Amino acid sequence: MDFTTLRDDMEAADTSSLVDKVEANLVRLLQERKLKVGDAIPKETELAELLGVSRTVIREAMLRLRMMGMIESKKKKGAVITSPDLFGVMSKSMNPHILDQDTLKEIFEFRLVLEIGMADLIFYHITREDIEELKRIVSKEPQATQHHLFHIEHEIAFHGKLYEITGNETMKKFQRMLLPVFDYVHNSGLLKKPPSLKKFVSHKGLVDILENGSPELFRNAMRNHLENHFARLFASSEP
Numbered sequence: 001m002d003f004t005t006l007r008d009d010m011e012a013a014d015t016s017s018l019v020d021k022v023e024a025n026l027v028r029l030l031q032e033r034k035l036k037v038g039d040a041i042p043k044e045t046e047l048a049e050l051l052g053v054s055r056t057v058i059r060e061a062m063l064r065l066r067m068m069g070m071i072e073s074k075k076k077k078g079a080v081i082t083s084p085d086l087f088g089v090m091s092k093s094m095n096p097h098i099l100d101q102d103t104l105k106e107i108f109e110f111r112l113v114l115e116i117g118m119a120d121l122i123f124y125h126i127t128r129e130d131i132e133e134l135k136r137i138v139s140k141e142p143q144a145t146q147h148h149l150f151h152i153e154h155e156i157a158f159h160g161k162l163y164e165i166t167g168n169e170t171m172k173k174f175q176r177m178l179l180p181v182f183d184y185v186h187n188s189g190l191l192k193k194p195p196s197l198k199k200f201v202s203h204k205g206l207v208d209i210l211e212n213g214s215p216e217l218f219r220n221a222m223r224n225h226l227e228n229h230f231a232r233l234f235a236s237s238e239p
Helices: 003-013 015-032 044-051 055-067 086-091 101-117 119-125 128-139 152-166 169-187 203-212 215-235
Strands: 071-074 078-081
Touching: 015 044, 015 055, 044 055, 055 071, 101 169, 101 215, 119 152, 119 215, 128 152, 128 203, 152 169, 152 203, 203 215
Parallel strands: none
Antiparallel strands: 071 078
């Protein structure tokens, strides 16, 4: 085996790590040049020379950036910077059937913490029409929801409306992305411990506070509304 063949074999074996490095260096280069959304990026030949690698490696690194939504091809401009759809990228891997239970548990915890923390946004944006819509959602729930933890379809409808009221598009995308996980966790047996309702605030109680209370009251009420989810979630990891 001559030197050229050996070198080619070594480069082929290290292609993955090389592309990883070039991808990181390429992102750093674009940042250093302070390129903005819509700006064209250098041609493959220029990038290959700047980064000291072949055009093949540059092409593979660029493909990764395209898949992440960081760049796209435009007629007459070539590759340009774009604003990536972060949750679009994340949602491709957000399949509850391929996530382990620890990951599902942590995602569910994150959802609970987020909903407790969005009280100020809700109070800032909420309208009389929103309150009436929440009342209509609650009116379709069976009376049992005043005494039991949740029915999945009513939980999604009510909490989905809260995300909508925030006016925060990122939060709304996040909530839609989590719906399959939310549904899976509730139906998977991950929440094994039966609820023990000591201080439970129902959806109706939350609407009353939104109509007549304050963000701080709502935060505390939401915490009480969700605390049984927390209790069951943590208990499910116990032996």
